[in-house]
Amino acid sequence: MNTSLSLAELIGERVKGLQEYAPEPMEQVATRLNLPLGQLIKLDANENPYGPTKHTLQILNGHLDYHRYPDAISRRLRQAIGHYIDMDPAQIIAGNGSDELIDLVLRLFRPGPSGGGIGELIDCPPTFGMYQFYGTTNDLRVTTIPRLADFAVDVARIEALCAENPVPRLLFLASPNNPDGGVLPDADLERLLELPLLVVLDEAYVEFGASSRVKWVAERENLIVLRTFSKWAGLAGLRVGYGVFPAALMTALWRLKSPYNVNCVAQMAALATLESLDEARANVAKIIAERQRFLGKLREIPFLQVYDTQANYVLCRPQGVATETIREAMERRGIILRYFNSPGLEGCIRFTVGTPMQDEAVLIVLRGIAQGGNDGH
Ligand SMILES: Cc1ncc(COP(=O)(O)O)c(C=O)c1O
Numbered sequence: 596m597n598t599s600l601s602l603a604e605l606i607g608e609r610v611k612g613l614q615e616y617a618p619e620p621m622e623q624v625a626t627r628l629n630l631p632l633g634q635l636i637k638l639d640a641n642e643n644p645y646g647p648t649k650h651t652l653q654i655l656n657g658h659l660d661y662h663r664y665p666d667a668i669s670r671r672l673r674q675a676i677g678h679y680i681d682m683d684p685a686q687i688i689a690g691n692g693s694d695e696l697i698d699l700v701l702r703l704f705r706p707g708p709s710g711g712g713i714g715e716l717i718d719c720p721p722t723f724g725m726y727q728f729y730g731t732t733n734d735l736r737v738t739t740i741p742r743l744a745d746f747a748v749d750v751a752r753i754e755a756l757c758a759e760n761p762v763p764r765l766l767f768l769a770s771p772n773n774p775d776g777g778v779l780p781d782a783d784l785e786r787l788l789e790l791p792l793l794v795v796l797d798e799a800y801v802e803f804g805a806s807s808r809v810k811w812v813a814e815r816e817n818l819i820v821l822r823t824f825s826k827w828a829g830l831a832g833l834r835v836g837y838g839v840f841p842a843a844l845m846t847a848l849w850r851l852k853s854p855y856n857v858n859c860v861a862q863m864a865a866l867a868t869l870e871s872l873d874e875a876r877a878n879v880a881k882i883i884a885e886r887q888r889f890l891g892k893l894r895e896i897p898f899l900q901v902y903d904t905q906a907n908y909v910l911c912r913p914q915g916v917a918t919e920t921i922r923e924a925m926e927r928r929g930i931i932l933r934y935f936n937s938p939g940l941e942g943c944i945r946f947t948v949g950t951p952m953q954d955e956a957v958l959i960v961l962r963g964i965a966q967g968g969n970d971g972h
Pocket residue numbers: 640641691692693694695723769772773797799822823824825831834835836
């Protein structure tokens with residue numbers, strides 16, 4: 596039957612400007628590069644090369660209750676997280692990755708037809724793209740205050756914006772920041788919390804050496820901290836993160852959260868990780884030690900400007916060598932990296948810290964390029 600609806604024309608304007616997020620699957624990369632899948636060295640997504648703990652894998656293998664819905668409010672997991680971060684589980688919400696919690700915060704404050712809400716989000720790129728993405732999809736105005744050349748947050752400009760027009764705003768900041776790995780200093784966070792802002796501090800990578808500000812949530816009414824099991828705990832594929840929120844927001848957040856948002860496998864895996872913290876922490880320690888070794892070796896490559904990092908990745912800016920040359924040489928060896936070209940990141944490359952063997956493969960290619968085009972073949 597023919598309807599008079601022209602569906603494509605009815606789609607909201609904000610959706611038309613969005614880009615589909617669909618990174619190339621590794622099987623396809625292997626085919627494109629004509630290499631066996633097992634030969635790829637995947638260092639593009641800040642994943643943990645060691646994966647979950649043995650205890651976590653054992654627990655997952657023994658689980659049979661897939662036909663039951665999970666605990667809708669992740670009680671046992673939130674209890675264990677509370678213990679892990681020494682915070683009240685009543686102020687913790689688990690999510691389908693911390694991505695879901697970014698969206699949840701924005702859905703909470705999106706302005707509605709009947710009033711209320713926060714109409715504006717401040718985004719400080721270069722940074723994680725999801726703040727801008729979820730800001731746009733939730734109809735908030737996204738105001739961009741770019742980071743300074745060294746990727747520090749331009750606190751003075753944010754203060755000036757707030758002084759000029761002191762309306763409530765949301766501010767999303769990652770610390771360590773993705774993609775550079777730099778940390779927001781305590782003093783900067785103090786200044787920002789003095790402003791009429793709700794600050795969402797994304798600590799996805801904090802376990803890799805920076806100190807967490809999660810305890811500040813207990814003393815501040817305008818700070819939210821987001822964390823995740825994707826990176827340090829090696830559970831990226833299961834999607835489990837959490838947020839620590841001011842007490843005043845909890846009732847509204849519980850009302851708004853999707854039911855059964857964290858599946859039973861993800862809840863069990865995160866809980867099992869917290870039951871085998873020594874092993875998870877040993878993996879993190881290996882990654883930190885390897886990051887320091889890798890950083891030192893990258894700094895010996897003459898054409899790379901290497902940024903300091905507190906995360907499980909290293910951002911580099913090649914000087915005088917085309918990114919495409921590096922990409923081709925890396926891909927010939929099956930090495931997959933993250934290449935940027937957005938403002939402030941022109942030509943930059945981000946290397947996830949892998950195992951020492953994986954990182955050695957990267958260094959061989961880089962040394963080959965430095966020696967005049969021979970990439971180790
Ligand atoms: C800064 C930052 N925050 C959040 C996330 C998303 O984490 P999750 O896997 O918990 O959704 C990432 C993932 O890359 C990230 O880089």
